[in-house]
Amino acid sequence: MKKTSFIQKLEVYKKEFHEISKSIIQPNIISDQKKYKILLKKYKVLEKIVSLYEEYNKKLTLLKEINFILENDSDTEMKELATTEKYKILENLSSLEKESYDLLFYSREKDATEEEDHRNAAIVELRSGTGGNEACLFVEDILRMYTMYFKKSGWKYKIIHAQKGGIKGFKEIILDVNGEEGVYGNLKFESGVHRVQRIPRTESQGRVHTSAITVAVLPKVKDIEVDINLSDIKKDTFRSSGSGGQHVNKTESAVRLTHIPSKITVECQEERSQHKNFEKAISVLRSRIYQIEKEKRLKKISIKRKSLISTGDRSVKIRTYNYPKNRVTDHRIHKSIYDLAGFMNGNIQEMINLLKLFEKK
Template sequence: MYRNYCEQKGWKFETLESQSSEVGGFRDCTISISGKGVFGFLKYESGVHRVQRVPDTETQGRIHTSTITVAILPEPKEVDLQIHDRDIKVDVFRSSGNGGQSVNTTDSAVRMTHLPTGIVVQMQDERSQLQNRAKALKILRARVYEQERQRLHSERERERNSQIGNATRSERIRTYNYPQDRITDHRVSINGNLSSCMEEEGLEGFIDEILIQFQTKELEELVNSK
């Protein structure tokens, strides 16, 4: 369904990873969608989607309900790491061996502290202070980069969790009801024809209507807040 929608929009749709379930379909799937305005169109798709259907294996016609959580996240940019000289404190001292005895008559060892993060790197392997500085800076950059990467990853996880909640049925944003051939968005009380949406021609109109409702609501909130 979404693949066809992306093709209509001229977006690139790429499956990055997926895990199949024991009963068919997918347990987990990560997809990259790129193109003009992608996030603006799809950001309201985040949340719990509920499916109501009668499986082929159901002999008594009972409706089964299942859910899937969707998180729409902007692609993270490469960490823009800039370490300025003013952010680094450098101390030099004489190298020491086992037991603390001095093994060098010059101050060639380097202790480098990144002031914003408190990360400290000490290097005394080389006899030259210049070489120890270069090594220490390389290690410092790597550690600062990793800390920033972890921070961004944590923020991204918090954003994802805030989108999907606890993945319970009570948090559903949309229901796909196959027996009644109806698709319902519960946030803005919009109904559509499920068959039409699954066959792509109705999905664009359905999503566009949801976008209009959300944008109108956000505009009203903005006006009322002034």
């Protein structure tokens, strides 16, 4: 960004800061707590930016004075001192510019994240990983854990896609979760690798095995947020392999969508209608594309985050469920709860609350 454009942008923020300064002392704003909190948060961010801008202007004034000395003063020693000082000021200006950029970008991302947390819907994807049949069984156990948590929270869910395991359980299952404000803000902490340590039902020697599954939680987005060009989608239909009666198995109601630019593939076969399956599949596809763009934005943030708790990195081992020791441990915050049975019955809010607190630090 050119300096003139940078200064113009800062002038806009300075003007906005003064406008908010006048607004937050008005009785009608103070009485509206929701509006007051939003404006106060903006005020605090803009106050820092304006402070940096004032410092930036001081340095620019000094730079003009030094340039005047370099152009008009004939004293060699004075010019040498002025040259040294000029380099220092230029470094300071560069540092102030970077700090302002970071503050502006980070505050925008933070606002976007907080707004996202209030979403009342999310897509939850569970997939078996290492461990074969045991991993498929654990997907089913975690599915039960979440559905019990949804019930406690007063949320509703629908199965969008399910792929059965070899013997029992699921290789993959995708849910559409809806409820009051904050569904995504709570569930986002579940993204990552969930590891289980227990004696499998098929183990005759009584040895503890380790298996893993992956969980991905995506914010459910509207079509106005992610515009998908239908010409970029390849649609395939096939017969459902799941439950649903004779109609489902006799007609090609199941849908597979492939987004050609991103190579993302989504399947849906839970509905009897091909049209309904298409709608559900496009909803998941939209959420996955949105998540990819979101992850790209997060990587661009220049301020180092204290925590990577809610970045949604599916390759990170986040939690271990140790059955012999009746313990569940979240590795991101080094917290263990010694009530695995209760946790698997949907009592996971305590852990989520601790993750929320850690994220705010």
